[in-house]
Amino acid sequence: MPDKKDMKSKLSDLQEKIKRLETLIDTSLVFSSILDLSELLNIVLNKAEEVMEAEASSVFLIDKAKRELYFITARGEKGKEAKEIRVPMGKGIVGWVAEHGRPLLVPDVTKDPRWFKGVDKKTKFVTRSIIAVPLISKGKMIGVSEVLNKKGNRHFNENDLELFEALGHQIAIAIENASLYTELDELFLSSIRAIVEAVDAKDPYTKGHSARVVEYSLLIGEAYENLSKDELKQLEVSAILHDVGKIGVPDKILGKPGKLTPVEYAYMQRHSEFGSAIIEPIAKLRELIPNILHHHEQFDGRGYPHGLQGNKIPLFARIICIVDSFDAMTTDRPYRKKRNTKKALDELEKQSGTQFDPELVKIFIKVFKQRKKT
Amino acid sequence: MPDKKDMKSKLSDLQEKIKRLETLIDTSLVFSSILDLSELLNIVLNKAEEVMEAEASSVFLIDKAKRELYFITARGEKGKEAKEIRVPMGKGIVGWVAEHGRPLLVPDVTKDPRWFKGVDKKTKFVTRSIIAVPLISKGKMIGVSEVLNKKGNRHFNENDLELFEALGHQIAIAIENASLYTELDELFLSSIRAIVEAVDAKDPYTKGHSARVVEYSLLIGEAYENLSKDELKQLEVSAILHDVGKIGVPDKILGKPGKLTPVEYAYMQRHSEFGSAIIEPIAKLRELIPNILHHHEQFDGRGYPHGLQGNKIPLFARIICIVDSFDAMTTDRPYRKKRNTKKALDELEKQSGTQFDPELVKIFIKVFKQRKKT
Numbered sequence: 001m002p003d004k005k006d007m008k009s010k011l012s013d014l015q016e017k018i019k020r021l022e023t024l025i026d027t028s029l030v031f032s033s034i035l036d037l038s039e040l041l042n043i044v045l046n047k048a049e050e051v052m053e054a055e056a057s058s059v060f061l062i063d064k065a066k067r068e069l070y071f072i073t074a075r076g077e078k079g080k081e082a083k084e085i086r087v088p089m090g091k092g093i094v095g096w097v098a099e100h101g102r103p104l105l106v107p108d109v110t111k112d113p114r115w116f117k118g119v120d121k122k123t124k125f126v127t128r129s130i131i132a133v134p135l136i137s138k139g140k141m142i143g144v145s146e147v148l149n150k151k152g153n154r155h156f157n158e159n160d161l162e163l164f165e166a167l168g169h170q171i172a173i174a175i176e177n178a179s180l181y182t183e184l185d186e187l188f189l190s191s192i193r194a195i196v197e198a199v200d201a202k203d204p205y206t207k208g209h210s211a212r213v214v215e216y217s218l219l220i221g222e223a224y225e226n227l228s229k230d231e232l233k234q235l236e237v238s239a240i241l242h243d244v245g246k247i248g249v250p251d252k253i254l255g256k257p258g259k260l261t262p263v264e265y266a267y268m269q270r271h272s273e274f275g276s277a278i279i280e281p282i283a284k285l286r287e288l289i290p291n292i293l294h295h296h297e298q299f300d301g302r303g304y305p306h307g308l309q310g311n312k313i314p315l316f317a318r319i320i321c322i323v324d325s326f327d328a329m330t331t332d333r334p335y336r337k338k339r340n341t342k343k344a345l346d347e348l349e350k351q352s353g354t355q356f357d358p359e360l361v362k363i364f365i366k367v368f369k370q371r372k373k374t
Numbered sequence: 375m376p377d378k379k380d381m382k383s384k385l386s387d388l389q390e391k392i393k394r395l396e397t398l399i400d401t402s403l404v405f406s407s408i409l410d411l412s413e414l415l416n417i418v419l420n421k422a423e424e425v426m427e428a429e430a431s432s433v434f435l436i437d438k439a440k441r442e443l444y445f446i447t448a449r450g451e452k453g454k455e456a457k458e459i460r461v462p463m464g465k466g467i468v469g470w471v472a473e474h475g476r477p478l479l480v481p482d483v484t485k486d487p488r489w490f491k492g493v494d495k496k497t498k499f500v501t502r503s504i505i506a507v508p509l510i511s512k513g514k515m516i517g518v519s520e521v522l523n524k525k526g527n528r529h530f531n532e533n534d535l536e537l538f539e540a541l542g543h544q545i546a547i548a549i550e551n552a553s554l555y556t557e558l559d560e561l562f563l564s565s566i567r568a569i570v571e572a573v574d575a576k577d578p579y580t581k582g583h584s585a586r587v588v589e590y591s592l593l594i595g596e597a598y599e600n601l602s603k604d605e606l607k608q609l610e611v612s613a614i615l616h617d618v619g620k621i622g623v624p625d626k627i628l629g630k631p632g633k634l635t636p637v638e639y640a641y642m643q644r645h646s647e648f649g650s651a652i653i654e655p656i657a658k659l660r661e662l663i664p665n666i667l668h669h670h671e672q673f674d675g676r677g678y679p680h681g682l683q684g685n686k687i688p689l690f691a692r693i694i695c696i697v698d699s700f701d702a703m704t705t706d707r708p709y710r711k712k713r714n715t716k717k718a719l720d721e722l723e724k725q726s727g728t729q730f731d732p733e734l735v736k737i738f739i740k741v742f743k744q745r746k747k748t
Contacts, residue, residue: 004377010385014385014392015388021396022395025540030407032406032548032551033511035551035555173406177406177551178409181409184559188562188565190657191565192565198622218581245574248572250625251626252626271713274572278568278571279565284557284564285565337448354447362519365440
């Protein structure tokens, strides 16, 4: 009864196919949930290897200007610099796929003249077989993904190729979304940074001030225990905007070469309130207002505008307060020369517990010195 | 031979299942390709009806603050205001699903005490049967989606429920991504708007100027032929930033109550170059520089900074030039009272072809008068 036998094999084929389709539905949910590009690339590589039973995988993105493909070996040891590998367009299997926009199954790379040994040399990996597919999102090629060496010394076949092509569609869209999100985020940050830098530059003595306050704030933030990526982002945005209220302070006060009169000083102090008022209409930034409003409070309660004390002052305002003073001390002012780093750090220590949060001063001194060594 | 018969029915079951899974793979690619929220909601409703063979569908989002669900009847006639429908949490089928976080199949709504007739009354639709599923993304419920009335007078069954649940996962993630993207875009726009408004507010006579220039520029942009959504966005951002360079102009020139000296005037004119320099470091905004740099060029070539003529001046700079002058004429200045709208429009017409692009002046006068009537 060949009919029954046929049906049996057909049944098992269909069951296999269902398994593959269910896998693809699962990966699509996973990929589309991630908008952070580097996190996404990691998950994509893991899933590609798992689903394709491959020993290794990579995602190459296209650098149009240089007509090159590049990938970051993202899964290196923690803390190690990611290694970038570049392949010229048209060169090797991956370059061929990018140039022709077609998928390619190479069961044995040693027999394929397109095979380019350069990457194996750099990665110390021995490639036997490859499937490479173009990553096409909205009709535009954005890169190439490949899986290397089917586990258990097997060879990739046509079924594998079909599965990886379907996976490639999902990978392309997910990368495109994450890239768009990342670009928009970068646009937001760079725009507020650029405008604030223009405000800093009104006074030649404060040129670059906000950028340094951001840098130093993040040094503390990264060393402080358990701040999430989102919290570090909030610290960064607060630090960028801490002096945005200086837009409301007349230039003749901002740039006055001598000591400010009491009236002028009172006006100058209002910049933290002006800053809060500027970001007040922005719903998504409203939670950052306390960080900006209170960045001139002192730990002993003698700061402004509210005379808050100790931990009543928001953590990020306490951080910004320290690095803001540090940057002021280590840059020239019209009425005095800058101090050297050592003297400025000594001064922070001296004011620790009165002006500044002592725990945060300790962290800053430690990480600042470490940074100088590297 | 029951065995063979069994296998046949099993084969057809599996083939059906494969069709459903392939549909889901297809919808996941479609949904995840769209980051524009209103476009996404339209596609989601279309696809949900197509895949589920339903007569109608809706997506409700959760308004946590008000403990309500709401949806926008997005597919109304063009130009008509979208109608918002609100359902209290816990009320009706949709409210029940939102409260319990569980999917629900209701083959006959008239027999279900949870059925809430309010929405049918508003939409003039007669509901017979419903499947409603919670939309859960990253463990958080963001809304409820439902399909109404299986076509051909059929009833929804358990298979349909399973399929729509799977679709619900995709819808939830796609809506979450589009919302995050839309929110970030809004954050970018509102941030640059807020900072620029603070610059405007330094001079009480220019308070609100940039916001009005944005509004008027978009009036022209929307009436101008064939500008894409992306181009209108570029016009909007250019208009927001057209005077950002005033950060670099000393307050005593910006706010001078009398006529500027030639030296002061020359300084004031540099604000378009300062503005270009401010956004120069922002890769994504670099293409907008010409719109900002040239917004004081005149159609006859007698403007600044480059004396460009006619269509050599970028379109968006020509638009901003007109509405910038119009806003200046219709607001008080320290050295003169504002003109009324009619006189200001007459003046635009008078300078049409010399200072301003005549075609654009015509459009502005037309749309400005139309707007006043509505």
